[in-house]
Amino acid sequence: MLLLPLAGFLVLLTVGRRVGDPIAGWIGTAAVGGSFVVACIVFAGLLGLPADQRLVVHNYYTWFASGGLSVPVGTQVDPLSMTMCLFITGVSALIHLYSIGYMKADRDYSKFFVYMNLFVFSMLLLVLANNLVLTFVGWEGVGVCSYFLIAFWFERDAAASAGKKAMIYNRIGDAGFLLAIFLIFFKTGTVSYESGPGGGIFGQLSHLGGGTATVVVLLLLLAAAGKSAQIPLFNWLPDAMEGPTPVSALIHAATMVTAGVYLLCRMNPVLHLTAHGMTVIAVIGTATAFVAATIACAQQDIKRVLAFSTVSQIGYMMLAVGSGAYTAAIFLMVMHAFFKALLFLGAGSVIHGLEDEQDLKRMGALRRYMRWTTVTFSIGWLAIIGIPPLSGFWAKGDVLDNAFAHYPGLWVVALLTAVLTAYYMSRLEVLTFGDEPRWDTVGPHGEPAHHTPHEAPLIMLVPLVVLAVLSLFGEVINLPWAHTHSLNSFLAPVFSADQYVDGLTTTRQWVLGLADAVAAVVGAVFAVILWRGAAVDKPAWEPAFLQRVWYWDDAYDLVIGRPSQRLAAFCAWVIDGRIIDGAVNGVAHLAKVTGTAARRLQTGYARNYALGIALGMALLVAFMLSRTWWG
Amino acid sequence: MSLSGAWYLGLSAIVFTIGAIGLLVRRNVLIMFMCIELMLNAANLTFVTFARMLGDIGGQAVVFFVLVVAAAEVVVGLGIVVTNFRRRATTVADDLDALKG
Numbered sequence: 178m179l180l181l182p183l184a185g186f187l188v189l190l191t192v193g194r195r196v197g198d199p200i201a202g203w204i205g206t207a208a209v210g211g212s213f214v215v216a217c218i219v220f221a222g223l224l225g226l227p228a229d230q231r232l233v234v235h236n237y238y239t240w241f242a243s244g245g246l247s248v249p250v251g252t253q254v255d256p257l258s259m260t261m262c263l264f265i266t267g268v269s270a271l272i273h274l275y276s277i278g279y280m281k282a283d284r285d286y287s288k289f290f291v292y293m294n295l296f297v298f299s300m301l302l303l304v305l306a307n308n309l310v311l312t313f314v315g316w317e318g319v320g321v322c323s324y325f326l327i328a329f330w331f332e333r334d335a336a337a338s339a340g341k342k343a344m345i346y347n348r349i350g351d352a353g354f355l356l357a358i359f360l361i362f363f364k365t366g367t368v369s370y371e372s373g374p375g376g377g378i379f380g381q382l383s384h385l386g387g388g389t390a391t392v393v394v395l396l397l398l399l400a401a402a403g404k405s406a407q408i409p410l411f412n413w414l415p416d417a418m419e420g421p422t423p424v425s426a427l428i429h430a431a432t433m434v435t436a437g438v439y440l441l442c443r444m445n446p447v448l449h450l451t452a453h454g455m456t457v458i459a460v461i462g463t464a465t466a467f468v469a470a471t472i473a474c475a476q477q478d479i480k481r482v483l484a485f486s487t488v489s490q491i492g493y494m495m496l497a498v499g500s501g502a503y504t505a506a507i508f509l510m511v512m513h514a515f516f517k518a519l520l521f522l523g524a525g526s527v528i529h530g531l532e533d534e535q536d537l538k539r540m541g542a543l544r545r546y547m548r549w550t551t552v553t554f555s556i557g558w559l560a561i562i563g564i565p566p567l568s569g570f571w572a573k574g575d576v577l578d579n580a581f582a583h584y585p586g587l588w589v590v591a592l593l594t595a596v597l598t599a600y601y602m603s604r605l606e607v608l609t610f611g612d613e614p615r616w617d618t619v620g621p622h623g624e625p626a627h628h629t630p631h632e633a634p635l636i637m638l639v640p641l642v643v644l645a646v647l648s649l650f651g652e653v654i655n656l657p658w659a660h661t662h663s664l665n666s667f668l669a670p671v672f673s674a675d676q677y678v679d680g681l682t683t684t685r686q687w688v689l690g691l692a693d694a695v696a697a698v699v700g701a702v703f704a705v706i707l708w709r710g711a712a713v714d715k716p717a718w719e720p721a722f723l724q725r726v727w728y729w730d731d732a733y734d735l736v737i738g739r740p741s742q743r744l745a746a747f748c749a750w751v752i753d754g755r756i757i758d759g760a761v762n763g764v765a766h767l768a769k770v771t772g773t774a775a776r777r778l779q780t781g782y783a784r785n786y787a788l789g790i791a792l793g794m795a796l797l798v799a800f801m802l803s804r805t806w807w808g
Numbered sequence: 809m810s811l812s813g814a815w816y817l818g819l820s821a822i823v824f825t826i827g828a829i830g831l832l833v834r835r836n837v838l839i840m841f842m843c844i845e846l847m848l849n850a851a852n853l854t855f856v857t858f859a860r861m862l863g864d865i866g867g868q869a870v871v872f873f874v875l876v877v878a879a880a881e882v883v884v885g886l887g888i889v890v891t892n893f894r895r896r897a898t899t900v901a902d903d904l905d906a907l908k909g
Binding site: 779780784791 | 833905
């Protein structure tokens with residue numbers, strides 16, 4: 178399973194450029210699709226085992242050993258990693274298929290699939306690794322692939338700097354991850370999760386007593402905030418939309434950005450040790466969900482709306498993790514992978530059909546021209562805003578129920594966020610597909626009118642349809658009244674300390690569900706009333722405060738960027754220029770002055786040298802005589 | 809009558825001084841060479857004198873080494889002088905100031 182994408186990556190790396198479009202794409206798709214098939218087989222094998230033995234650890238070899246530290250290269254197949262693998266490989270395969278059509282005729286066609294396959298490999302490594310260090314390798318692997326793919330069209334300035342931004346924000350999180358690894362190793366003497374001496378980290382939780390667990394969890398949260406775009410490190414994700422749309426769908430919606438949530442879920446026994454850490458996670462998640470949702474209400478770029486929506490949804494997952502309801506987090510993660518990938522691919526189809534137009538205000542009435550895209554995108558829309566009985570309703574409902582059980586205050590904010598979600602997604606839907614066309618006229622800034630949009634080719638529609646079906650029916654894996662064979666019981670061995678609540682009384686559950694549905698409907702109806710009609714310029718509803726992302730970037734620029742630049746300038750001109758260069762130049766100058774003085778001694782006349790020798794001799798003799806007489 | 813060692817040492821000092829001053833004041837390379845030979849031989853005389861006075865054969869043995877080295881030095885030195893004369897048609901030491909800084 179792990180090796181197929183790696184093989185695909187290597188094959189494409191060597192021959193990709195030669196086989197080109199579209200064979201390279203098919204090779205990449207086949208590698209990931211094959212990986213999905215293998216994942217299914219392994220999954221079947223895992224299901225064959227009794228529930229309490231579903232943990233298969235393979236150590237292939239020792240990567241390095243030093244003192245007490247021994248880092249094996251090993252995999253850990255358990256219900257959690259299996260769930261991740263299934264949806265990662267499945268969604269990846271669909272997006273690869275879609276990319277064959279979307280990236281058609283791109284100059285670096287084969288390079289795109291090289292990166293994509295490397296990404297899938299790294300992501301699988303991340304989830305399958307049986308120790309923290311190997312997970313970190315995968316973590317960095319997906320980070321670097323993300324960088325490559327965001328900056329894929331590197332001739333564009335915006336893409337190149339967006340790539341850098343993502344890289345730097347992730348670096349901050351990675352520092353947290355590394356420190357957490359060090360601290361865990363310092364306290365427990367191992368980096369493996371459940372295998373190895375002493376039963377791994379989870380076998381030695383007693384060593385993580387007191388404040389240690391809280392510090393570890395906060396460091397892991399920092400790592401997760403970087404990778405999963407949470408406050409305070411969330412602003413890289415919207416900029417990452419400069420990458421090709423399939424990349425946004427795969428990396429920046431479905432898989433990589435959920436790695437942070439996965440990491441926290443993986444470390445759940447440690448999380449369980451610290452109530453404070455859990456609360457911080459829940460608060461951060463809720464705050465992110467709310468802030469990102471407000472920002473999404475005012476964005477004009479179709480992909481940026483979806484990006485902030487992703488940030489917001491991952492905030493929900495964090496809230497679930499903070500509530501101790503890991504199953505709810507994973508459930509929402511899987512469902513989110515389905516419907517957000519669907520939405521991104523649908524947006525890609527729209528962008529494709531409108532010749533790279535991404536401005537919502539320049540769309541409209543696409544339902545008449547892109548039937549398949551409209552239908553599938555609308556399913557994604559209904560799913561994400563949580564209209565029953567689509568997948569989003571159940572997944573988000575799970576999160577909200579659990580938040581209600583643990584943090585009623587946060588539940589209110591989360592419910593408000595659900596209204597906002599419905600609002601901005603409906604605004605997106607109406608502006609894109611509803612009403613009359615706005616793309617056939619010259620734009621407000623003189624953009625030329627577009628041709629009549631065209632529907633995407635079949636190869637792009639197939640993934641859309643499959644994902645739409647999954648968004649419609651994906652919830653069957655965890656319906657509240659079918660828990661005997663659901664995700665929850667499947668994941669139970671991993672989440673031994675899971676505080677997943679479905680023990681709410683049925684009346685309460687119904688009321689909460691009803692509240693979710695009402696929130697969705699209220700937001701949606703409001704948006705539809707507000708945004709239908711020809712007038713699309715409503716500045717009152719798109720305040721600059723929200724358009725500029727709560728001035729978050731500006732604040733960073735002011736607090737960190739400018740002083741750093743000033744510090745750098747100080748270093749460059751004063752420290753480097755005066756002190757360091759001054760010292761170097763001073764030594765050289767000294768040598769020069771000495772040399773100039775000393776060269777006068779070199780007359781070139783042999784007699785002068787001879788005189789020097791004679792005088793030296795005389796001095797020497799005088800010295801020795803003086804020693805003899807007075808010594 | 810036999811002269812005491814001091815006479816020999818005095819002669820040696822005089823010869824050495826003549827050589828040293830000659831080396832410093834003369835400009836002709838060949839003369840300067842002869843002056844060097846004078847100094848070397850003055851040193852040899854000193855060695856022999858002390859060997860006799862102290863009854864130590866080592867001083868006389870050193871003289872042989874000095875003679876051999878002096879011969880070799882003359883060969884090399886005259887070779888250089890001849891080669892240089894062919895190139896620059898001069899034996900004046902002050903013309904050879906290529907090492908001037």
